[in-house]
Every structure is written in structure tokens, then in C-alpha cells.
Amino acid sequence: MRLCRFMDKGRVHQGVYRPASPGQDQGGVLLDEAGLPHDPEGVVWLLPFTPGKILGLALNYKDHAEELGLNRPEEPALFWKPNSALLPHRGTVVYPKGVEFMHYEVELAVVVGRPMRKVRAEEAMDYVLGYTIANDLVVRDWVKNTFRPPIRAKGHDTFLPLGPFLVTQDEVQDPHALWMRAYVNGELRQEGHTSGMIFQIPEILEFISSFMTLEPFDVILTGTPKGISRVRPGDGMRLEIQGLGALENPIEEEA
Template sequence: MKHVRFIAEGRLQRGTYDAGVITTPAGKQYQEVAIDVWLPPVEPNKIIGLALNYADHAVELGLEKPAEPVLFIKPNSSVVGHKAPVYYPDGATYMHYENELAVVIGREGRFIRRENAFDYVRGYTIANDVTVRDFVNNFYRPPVRAKGHDTFGPIGPVLVDKEDIPDITNIELRTYVNNELRQQGNTKDLMYTIPELIEFISSFMTLEPGDMILTGTPKGISHVYPGDVMRLEIDGIGALENPILDGRTEK
């Protein structure tokens, strides 16, 4: 199933999504056009980002595969939903998208073995790890300022149950800017797999329900500017779309 959170008729609501129709637990149905605000399908407990997990992206940046997963924390204050604006910071010269498969944890775990890792997964969604490259002065330790701005964490539009994507190891990702294809990759090219990441992270950090692990982005990052529209697609999940506005207009 595909789960959503949204605002319609002035109320926060939840439901399941199928072919453009959302059905609430009470059985009421909404067409997409009736949605006032798309909310992130998950309220993250914590967001754990991963740098340099696609070999072609590492090559793109002129870097070697790290000896172990390179992690960072994305603040919850960065999270916005489908169609919400992303604000371009004043003074930035190189801001870009990062299309990432987001793994949502479903149960608490510590010292999880990789062979049992999927027992702790609830499902998957799309995350855009928006980054200002100007503020990255050490590629292996992405600074908070580069990735932690308000609105730099679009998530959605749906959360897909893991059972509905039985083979997550061969999923296509595509990113369009103003309908132009800019980025394309496949999860088969992850250098550290989802079970390996869950094992590694849980070796020193308790994973809790609602936690999200962003699994990295493939080659193809490029500049985006106010007025652009980013559209991130992941097969089996859907499409996450967000416009970029000038940060000086933010209220």
C-alpha cells in the first residue's frame, strides 16, 4: 500500500493512495486535486544521510570510495512535503538536488545483523537531499550548513510498504529539472547496501520507528535556481516535485 498524510477541508488527514485517489480510514475518498497540502508521509524521528554511496557520484566529485559509510544527520526542521517550495539561500552560487531512496524504519533495533535487516524496515519513500555545494569544504564530512537549511529535505509523496517492492536492489531513479532529465541511476549500484547500512548504523545508534536512512544519490547533480521545478522519480514509489523560490522572499 501507499500511505499519505495531507490537509484537506482544513484538517490533517491520513489515507492510502491508489491511481490518483486517496482513501481515508473512514472510507472517504479524495481526488488529488482536492488536496490542499501534501505533508511528508512520515514524521521522521531522525534522518540519517549517507554521502558517496554510488560509485559514479564519487567519480563525479573526484573522490574514492570511503572505507566505511560516511554519515550525517539531516535536521527534521528541513523536512517539507510534495509540492512545497524549497528556498534558495541568499548568497548561494551552487545549489543542487540529490535524488535518494529513503528507507523508513518500522521497529526499534540495535546491533541488527544484516541478514535480519529488512525485518526492521517499514517501507520506502523519496527524499531530495538538497545541498548547497558552496558550503561543502570537506566531502567526507558534509557540513550541516550545506544540507540543513529549512526546506532542504523534501520527502514523499507516499510511503510504500516494503512488501510492495520485494526487490529494492534494482530500482531506477530519475531526476528532471523543468522537464529536462538531469540524473539517472539504479539502486543496484549502491556501494553499501541497505542491510549493510542498517547493520553499520545500528552498531552504534539505536534505530527507532520513523527513523529514515537516505541511501545516497547517483551521478548527475547540477545547478538549480529560483524558478526551477525539481521532479524526482523512483520506480514503484512515484514522483516528488518541488519548486524553488528565492529565499529572500521567504516569510
């Protein structure tokens, strides 16, 4: 199922989105908890769920590490993404004043379904609730080796658009076989495939749960492929992952 939350006429709804046909991301029907239809263009989209902890992986695609001139990590390179950075589908991203190089990152986000602690890779997928799209926005100006992990660069308010749906695991046959694309103002800027992950989802979950308890609705960002480029105020971003829909967000300069 494609689970979602939205507001229409002042009321918050827990709903589902039913595509027109399997594999299609457009032309579907948005239904509320009573099964009544709503216009997807006329509602205010909310986060599809309330995330718990949010962890990201740096350099989890070889081609992305190469475009930055960095070596691939020997183990999953983790960083925190603050919950205050969360932003729903069609929410406005704030571009900090004085920044020279800010960019998008299309990422497959894994949502944990039940508590995990010291779970082996062979069993890890049994703990996954589903998936969503994440835009792990970064100010490259602020990524300095002396300041890693890049909390300031990645932790600005509005720097984690997430959604529009929580797609349950039963609808995703293989999370390592999905196309990922990022468009800016309709121009294709980034394209990759989840098969390019250095550390795949079972390995990631085994590694994190070896020292940290993962809980329901915790979110793991699994990295981005090559293809980053500058975005500026006035731009519109559209991030797509095969079978998960499209996450759209405009950018405005900080007041």
C-alpha cells in the same frame, strides 16, 4: 500500501493512494481514512509520517563519487540531516541568497519499523517498515573539507523534501532494483539505479545499529547516483523512484 497524509477543506487526513494499476504512479485514487476519495491536485500534501532521526550516506554510489573527484568510502560515510529541513510534496524549497551552486539529489529513503540494536545484515530487512523518496538538497558552495560533515550545506530549512508516500515494504519486491530519476523543469537531469549502491541497505543498517539504536520512523537516506546540476529560483523539481511515486517541489529565492 502507499500511505500518505494530506489536508482538504481544513481537515487533516491519514490516507492511502491506490494506483490505477500495479507499477503505475499516475491516474490513481486518493482515499481518506473513511475510504472517501479526494482530488490529488486539490489537497495540501503533508509529510506521510513524522520522521525520528534522519541519517544520510555520502558517496554511496561509485559514479557520484567519481563525478565529484572523490574516492569511495571504506565504510558508510554518515551525516545528520536536521528535522527542521523537512518539506512535504509540493512544498516550496527556499534558495539561500548569494548561493552559486545548489543542486538536488534523488535518494531512496529507508524507514525503520521497529527498534534496532546490533542487528546482523542477514536479519536487517525484517526491521524495515517501508520506503519513500528524498531530495537531499545541497549547496555545493558550502561543502568544504574543513567543514565536513556538511551540516550547513545540507541542513538549510526546506532542504529535505520527503514523500509523497510511505510505501510499505511488502509492495517493494527488491529495493536494490529500482530506477531513480530527477527532472528539472521537465528536463531529465539525473538517472540511476539502486543496484549501484556501494553499501546496500542490510549493510547500512547493520553498521548504524552496531553503535546506535534505530527506532521506529527513523529515516536513512541511501545516497544518490551521478547527475547533479545547478537549480535556481523559479525551477521546478520532480524526483521519481520506480514504484514509489513522484516528489515535486518548486524553488523560490529567500526573501
